[in-house]
Amino acid sequence: MAAHEIRNVEPIHEVWIKPIANFMKCNVDASFSINHDLVGIGIIIRDHCGHFVKAKTIQFTPFLEVPEGKAQGLLHAINWVIELGLVNVVFELDAKIVVDAFNNFKVDMSDFGSIIDQCRNLVAQSLPNSTIVFIEKKANKAARVLASVALDR
Numbered sequence: 001m002a003a004h005e006i007r008n009v010e011p012i013h014e015v016w017i018k019p020i021a022n023f024m025k026c027n028v029d030a031s032f033s034i035n036h037d038l039v040g041i042g043i044i045i046r047d048h049c050g051h052f053v054k055a056k057t058i059q060f061t062p063f064l065e066v067p068e069g070k071a072q073g074l075l076h077a078i079n080w081v082i083e084l085g086l087v088n089v090v091f092e093l094d095a096k097i098v099v100d101a102f103n104n105f106k107v108d109m110s111d112f113g114s115i116i117d118q119c120r121n122l123v124a125q126s127l128p129n130s131t132i133v134f135i136e137k138k139a140n141k142a143a144r145v146l147a148s149v150a151l152d153r
Contacts, residue, residue: 016139018050023088026081027135029143030066030073030095033151037061041073042146043080045089055142056080057150070095071115073147074102074132078119082126089130092140099134 019025024045031040041058058076074093081089093099101108101116108116123130137144 016050016135016141018046019048019090021048023048023090024053024081024086025090025092026077027092027140027143028070028073028077029093029140029147030069031144031147031151032064032066032069036151038151039064039069039072040147040150040152041076042143042148042150043073043077044142044146045081045084045086054084055146057146059150065112067095067097067112068115070098071101071112071119074098075115075119075122078122078127081130082122087127087129089127091130091132092135092143093132094135094137094140094144096134099132102132 016027024047026043026045029042031042032038033040038059038061042055044055045053047053060072064072070093074091077091098116101112102119105120107113119132123132
């Protein structure tokens with residue numbers, strides 16, 4: 001019988017969960033339309049009680065590969081949160097590649113790495129108590145719907 005080591009693993013939630021007191025939660029997603037050369041971003045902010053605060057959609061071109069588009073979504077969300085004057089924010093994305101890149105601090109000279117570096121710098125300068133975390137698509141439904149709507153504008 002094989003022995004299995006259990007490591008400290010954070011649970012991945014399939015439903016949206018309220019942040020702790022004094023924190024906001026910002027869910028971010030991106031949708032892509034190759035036919036229209038567009039990327040749509042959906043961002044929704046809720047308070048520690050789970051109440052809606054603000055939402056935003058962004059549409060831009062040219063079309064980006066999925067990792068770059070999702071990273072751009074995070075960058076737009078961070079800039080918007082800073083513009084709104086919020087400070088304690090949990091950013092949630094269903095793009096594991098973006099979350100892992102943000103949290104691993106590896107050097108990446110690609111366009112994707114450049115976007116991640118911009119995100120890291122903004123968080124370090126203006127949002128030091130904030131975190132970027134991965135969630136399942138099911139728990140990111142509101143942002144996913146907004147991202148889809150952004151393509152229809």
